[in-house]
Structure formats: C-alpha cells, structure tokens
Amino acid sequence: MQMKTHAIFLGLALLGTAGWAQAAPDCTIRLGSNDQMQFSQKTLTVSxxxxxxxxxxxHTGKLPVAAMGHNVVISRTADADAVARDGLKAGAVAGYLQAGDKRVLTATKMIGGGQTTSTTLAGTALKAGEDYSFFCSFPGHSMLMRGKLVVTP
Structure with missing residues (x-):
C-alpha cells in the first residue's frame, strides 16, 4: 500500500513538472513576408x-532582394520613422540601416524571395509595457510593412 502511495505522489509530481515545462515562454518569433509588401502578422508577442x-x-515571394528585399527592424515606436528615414540615406550596401544606430534594437539582414534569415537579441533589451514597432527598412516599405511588438511580463 505504501509503495502504491509513493507511485501516485511521484506521478502527480511529474505531471505538475510537465505542465510547468509547457508553460515556458516561446522566445522565437516567426514572421513571413511576400512580394506584395506585407508581413504575415501585424502584432508580434514575446515574453x-x-x-x-x-x-x-x-520571404515567401519570388522577386530578388534588389527588387523586393525585406528585413525586420525592431525599435521603439517613437524612433521607427527616423530609423527608416536614416536607413534610406545609408543605402542598399548598408541594408538600408545606418551603421551603429543605437535606436535599432535588432535587425535581420535584407533578403529576397525564397530566403530566410534570423537575428537574436537579449531578452533584457525589451521591457514589458513599453511601445515597440517592427518594420521593413527597404525603400518605400516601412509605412506598409509595419507592426506592433508586444512584450508581456
């Protein structure tokens, strides 16, 4: 009888641990883009x-980077327009981002149709409750290809 009780408690403990492991935050953001100057989502959420x-x-499209390149830039919403404007001045060679721009929290490289890219940033770079945006810095894209990044506690 005592062995059966231990087995039940062990089973309950393991079940509780499994539930906790599943509750861990998803720290990977997946975003699609296409030849119609659209991101697959308007709001991204991360913990x-x-x-x-x-x-x-x-980039699920077919056009090359020179014609329909996309990247993802994350900045504070208040900085997004200025980052995009300064990126235009930086040009294609710089990926339409000003070198060393401290307002850019992270950015992927510019890619063309059929390509994938990624970037990683420290979780401490983002604070819950602050106002963040993501956008594409390719010329003419930032106004259409823009969304909100929500950071949850």
Missing part, C-alpha cells in the same frame, strides 16, 4: 521572461 529572443523572417 519579457525570455533570456534571448530569436526573430526568424521568411
């Missing part, structure tokens, strides 16, 4: 509890 955050961008 402030993530030690590091990976952002994966897939």
């Amino acid at each position: 402030a509890a993530c030690e590091s955050i990976t952002l994966k961008l897939t």
Whole structure:
C-alpha cells in the first residue's frame, strides 16, 4: 500500500513538472513576408521572461532582394520613422540601416524571395509595457510593412 502511495505522489509530481515545462515562454518569433509588401502578422508577442529572443523572417515571394528585399527592424515606436528615414540615406550596401544606430534594437539582414534569415537579441533589451514597432527598412516599405511588438511580463 505504501509503495502504491509513493507511485501516485511521484506521478502527480511529474505531471505538475510537465505542465510547468509547457508553460515556458516561446522566445522565437516567426514572421513571413511576400512580394506584395506585407508581413504575415501585424502584432508580434514575446515574453519579457525570455533570456534571448530569436526573430526568424521568411520571404515567401519570388522577386530578388534588389527588387523586393525585406528585413525586420525592431525599435521603439517613437524612433521607427527616423530609423527608416536614416536607413534610406545609408543605402542598399548598408541594408538600408545606418551603421551603429543605437535606436535599432535588432535587425535581420535584407533578403529576397525564397530566403530566410534570423537575428537574436537579449531578452533584457525589451521591457514589458513599453511601445515597440517592427518594420521593413527597404525603400518605400516601412509605412506598409509595419507592426506592433508586444512584450508581456
């Protein structure tokens, strides 16, 4: 009888642990883009509890990077327009981002149709409750290819 009781407690403990492991935050953001200047989502969500955050961008279109390149830039919403404007001045060679721009929290490289890229940033770079945006810095894209990044506690 005592052995059966131990087995039940062990089973309950393992079940509780399994539930906790499944509740861990998803620290990978997946985002698609296409030849119609669209991201697959308008809002992205990530937990402030993530030690590091990976952002994966897939370009499902067919056009080359020179014609319809996409990247993903994350900045504070208040900085997004200025980052995009300064990126235009930086040009294609710089991936339409000003070198060393501290307003850019992270950015993927520019990719063309059929390509995938990713970037990683420290979870401490983002704070729950702050206002963040993501956008594409390719010329003419930032106004259409823009969304909100929500950081949850």
